[in-house]
Amino acid sequence: MCNRYALSVPAASLFPRYRATEAANPVAAPAPELFPRKPAYVVRDADGVRILDVMAWGFPMMTKGKSGKDIRKDVTNVRNLTSPFWRSALANPSRRCLVPFTRFSEYGQVRGDDGKLPLHWFDVPSQPITSFAGIWRPTEEGPVFAFLTTEPNAVVAPIHPKAMPVLLHPEDEERWLTAPIAEALELSAPFPSQLMRVE
Template sequence: MCNLYNLRASREEVNRYFSAPNDPRSVVQMDKDYVAPGKPGLVVREQEGARITSTMLWGFPFNGKPVTNVRNYTSLFWKSALLNPERRCLVPVTEFQEWSVAPIPQTGRKRPYWFRVPSEPIFAFAGIWRPTEGDPVFSFLTCGYDGDPSAHIVGAVHPKACPVVLHPEDYDRWLKADLDDALSLAVTFPSQLMAMS
């Protein structure tokens, strides 16, 4: 489960990369170059046929805690946002973190690993968002692995699930397609296009 990611790009760089100007009603601001649960992050969404960049809080509220990762696509908790293309978004990322499953023998502590897409200085998770009584919130999709998780660069570290990283040519499809077509994009990103540190 991914609970930390970086966005080491300015808002202007994100706007240019996604061809998405600022949302004038977006009042929450990012104050760091990383995003943690319950904290502000940028999302790119469609409004009236055009992309805009908004700031929202990461995690749909549930029992007082933010739920950051969408795993069960048929759950009623997520279904209304997934069904409505206007509630889908792109979550800009420069790298994301997963913790090792097993502790390091010498220290007994788990190790953080960072994953990026070297060919894309900024990439995007498939996300969904929801208005709330306060600030709007977002979460992003995760998926399982085809075959042995250890054969995938992320699965070798975190075998349960991987964030859904979209190819740039699929951004519009995620934002506009019907549910079945959009969910067909919920697959693991190719290992050979990723790097780990």
């Protein structure tokens, strides 16, 4: 699953791209490469206003470790769309968001001569800024987000056969943010492979 992506454009370019205003309590700009539990930009609607916000990546969840003790896990990818863990956020348009990125990564399946799995980067050349379909929720530590995954397309599958993030066409972003759940989840599909490239 995708646990590393990049946004290599300044925040100033996100405002016109998403027709957004800044959140009421802006924080320091996130790093260009994003990892779980780290802050990242998201775009959401609030009372009819499009907002550029910063949230931590990953929904916290307590689970039992091998020792039987409770351990915290930050869930970054939404795969089971019928799970009660995700369903309330998915069903509520105000809890959906767009996650801007310029490229995302997956590790390959075959180790190189150095014994390491190669890291591959994917992007959409025709879109300088692309969006993942995301959801968010408030927590005691501040707002958090995750994004949806789906079956991999022909570009991603040879490298990561289990899943790929749900990428949105710009014309589908409004639909993701506002449509009823059944219509919104129609967007949870592999992005056209002919529009992507891999390095």
